Amino acid sequence: MATIVQRMDNLLRDDPRAVIDARPAPPYDEFLYHFAAALRGRYDDEQPLREPTLPKTIGEAFRYARAWDRAPETPLLSDPAGIAHLTWI
Numbered sequence: 001m002a003t004i005v006q007r008m009d010n011l012l013r014d015d016p017r018a019v020i021d022a023r024p025a026p027p028y029d030e031f032l033y034h035f036a037a038a039l040r041g042r043y044d045d046e047q048p049l050r051e052p053t054l055p056k057t058i059g060e061a062f063r064y065a066r067a068w069d070r071a072p073e074t075p076l077l078s079d080p081a082g083i084a085h086l087t088w089i
Contacts, residue, residue: 038062041054055089058087
């Protein structure tokens with residue numbers, strides 16, 4: 001199984017800048033995995049996203065990742081000005 005660094009490297013190879021929060025178990029952070037896939041438009045194994053419409057903004061990518069994240073966590077986007085829904089990806 002690929003490590004979090006390998007998975008994130010595959011997801012973000014077009015733009016290698018990333019901030020990663022890795023935890024010991026599971027072997028990758030599920031929310032970040034879905035979020036990076038939403039930003040890229042596909043998963044690292046080239047599988048399409050699980051929804052027919054690609055996210056167009058950071059806010060939509062966050063919503064997508066939060067919807068598909070099954071880990072017992074609470075992802076938070078603090079964006080009082082609403083910039084995430086105006087920032088295109």
